[in-house]
Amino acid sequence: MEAYTYGFVYGAIMALLAYNFILFLRLKRARYAYYALYLSFFIAMNMSYTGHGYWWLWSEHPVFQQWIVLTMMLAYGLSGLAFAISFLETKLYCPRLYRWVIVSAGAFAVLEATSIAFSSHFFGVIIAFAFALYFSVAMVVLGGVAVRRHVMSSKYFLTAALAAASGAAITAVTVSGIVPYTVVGYRAVEIGMMVDAVLLALALADQFRVNQEQKTRAEELARMDPLTELNNRRGFYELVVPVWSTGVRHQRNMSVIVLDLDHFKDFNDTYGHAMGDKALVAVGREIKRSARVGDIAARWGGEEFILFLPETSHNAAV
Numbered sequence: 001m002e003a004y005t006y007g008f009v010y011g012a013i014m015a016l017l018a019y020n021f022i023l024f025l026r027l028k029r030a031r032y033a034y035y036a037l038y039l040s041f042f043i044a045m046n047m048s049y050t051g052h053g054y055w056w057l058w059s060e061h062p063v064f065q066q067w068i069v070l071t072m073m074l075a076y077g078l079s080g081l082a083f084a085i086s087f088l089e090t091k092l093y094c095p096r097l098y099r100w101v102i103v104s105a106g107a108f109a110v111l112e113a114t115s116i117a118f119s120s121h122f123f124g125v126i127i128a129f130a131f132a133l134y135f136s137v138a139m140v141v142l143g144g145v146a147v148r149r150h151v152m153s154s155k156y157f158l159t160a161a162l163a164a165a166s167g168a169a170i171t172a173v174t175v176s177g178i179v180p181y182t183v184v185g186y187r188a189v190e191i192g193m194m195v196d197a198v199l200l201a202l203a204l205a206d207q208f209r210v211n212q213e214q215k216t217r218a219e220e221l222a223r224m225d226p227l228t229e230l231n232n233r234r235g236f237y238e239l240v241v242p243v244w245s246t247g248v249r250h251q252r253n254m255s256v257i258v259l260d261l262d263h264f265k266d267f268n269d270t271y272g273h274a275m276g277d278k279a280l281v282a283v284g285r286e287i288k289r290s291a292r293v294g295d296i297a298a299r300w301g302g303e304e305f306i307l308f309l310p311e312t313s314h315n316a317a318v
Contacts (some may be wrong), residue, residue, distance in 0.1 A: 001031055007193060008012075009190050010043055010046075010048075012197075013042065013043055013104075013149075013193075013194070013197055014039075014043065016039055016198075016201050017036050017039040017040055017043075017049075017063070019201075020032045020035045020036045020039075020204065021033070021097055021200070023204075023208075024036060024227045025061075027208075029039055030086050031086040031087045031204070032204065034079060034083035034086050034087075035083050035087075035200060035204065036081040037079040037082070038076070038080045038082075039197060040079075041072060041075045041076040041079050042076055042193055042197075044072045044075070045069070045072035045075070045076045046067070046189075046190065047074055048068045048069045048072050049069045049073075051280060052089065053065075053068065056309075060312070061151040062298065066121055066299045067116060067121070069128075070112065070115075070124045070125065070127075070128040071112075071116075073128045073129075073131065073132055074108065074112050074128060074131060075254075076135075077105070077108075077132065077134075077135035078105055078109065078130055080135060080139060081101055081105050081135065081138060081142075081188075083200075083257050084101075084139055084142045084143075084157070085101055085102075087153075087157060087200075087204070088146040088151050088154060088157060088201070089144060089151065090145075093132045093145075093146065093149045093151055094145055094146075094149065097141070097142070097145055099194055101130050101138060101142070104134065104138075105138075108127060108130070108131040108134065111127045111132070111218070112127045112128060118230060124207070126181070129172075129189055129318075133169065133174075134233075134238065135164035136161075136164070136168055136169070137165075139161035139164065139165065140158070140161045140162060140165055142157075143157045143158030143159075143160075143161045143162075144158055146158070152206075152207055152210055153203040153204075153206045153207050153210075156199050156200070156202055156203030156206065157199075157200065157203055157217065158201035160195065160196040160197075160200045160203070161196070163192045163195035163196050163199065164189075164192045164193055164195070164196035165192070166188075166192055166218065167184055167188040167189045167190070167191050167192015167195070167196075168188075168192060169191035170185055170188035170189070171185065171186060171187070171188045173185075174186050174188070184195075195247055196287070204244050204250075222234065222235075223235030223238060224282075225298070225299040227277060227280055227281060227284075227299070228280055228281055228283070228284030228285075229284065230297050230298050230299045231296065231297065231298035231307070232298060232299060233298065233300065233301070235298060236296060236298035236300075236306065236308070239296045239308075240296055240308045243296070243308070243310050247310060247311075252310070252311055253311060253313040253314075253316075254308070254309065254310055254311070254312065255308075255309040255312045255313065255314060255316070255317035256307070256308055256309070257306065257307040257309065257317060258300070258304065258305075258306050259281065259304070259305050259307075260302075260304040260305070261279065261280075261303040262285060264276065264303040267279065270275050277293060280299075280303065283305065284299065284305070287305060287307065291307060291311075294310050294311070295307055295308065295310075296308040296310075
């Protein structure tokens with residue numbers, strides 16, 4: 001039964017890993033690569049400290065087993081912090097916290113590398129477990145600061161960080177003997193990580209959805225006159241060109257109406273530009289109300305407007 005549960009955990013995390021790596025290849029956003037690394041190092045760390053890696057891969061290298069657990073703990077935490085500051089855009093919203101994370105995490109990495117270089121396993125264990133504690137606290141702090149700054153999807157992140165930290169804490173006190181040993185306590189870190197992984201995947205999906213909506217809205221605004229909310233010239237051309245090409249190819253009737261507002265300069269000079277803008281808005285509203293489905297209207301510039309009428313003869317347009 002235990003083997004099945006480990007298989008489920010590894011399989012689920014590897015599926016999320018593959019999905020986010022594909023997103024990274026498609027979108028070229030570093031946060032997806034960092035998330036994939038974060039999941040990869042969790043699997044490697046879990047396999048090393050549970051003994052699966054030793055049994056399956058390096059059973060003839062017991063010294064390697066001593067150091068791989070500590071190394072993977074460090075790699076897991078560093079990749080998690082890299083994902084966090086990228087996902088939460090910490091450098092933008094809180095540069096002082098960003099610098100603190102970079103410097104402090106770098107210091108732990110240097111100390112762990114020093115312990116490996118001098119073969120000081122005792123020192124390496126102290127550094128690795130101190131870093132694990134630091135990592136859990138740092139992830140919660142990063143999430144909490146982001147929530148206060150109203151960073152997009154930060155509530156997902158904070159909840160995920162709290163779940164992972166809680167699972168790691170329960171496993172730590174179980175392994176250390178502070179509380180009686182239970183299977184759930186020993187494997188709480190995996191449960192917390194599963195919750196963490198799912199919530200972070202949801203957070204990434206939420207960010208992706210919002211970014212796509214913003215991109216779509218920006219593209220719409222780039223084609224729209226902001227005052228009258230009619231198409232601008234760019235939007236007009238993009239909509240008309242394919243209809244025009246089809247009409248020419250099939251020899252269909254098409255008409256264009258170009259109109260402007262008489263004495264508009266005098267109106268502006270007399271009543272002010274604010275009233276002139278209201279007049280333009282009113283005209284744009286009337287054009288949209290009067291146009292048929294399929295007609296394409298735009299503000300051509302200033303007080304000039306244009307309508308393209310497909311499938312419309314000259315007499316019908318008049």
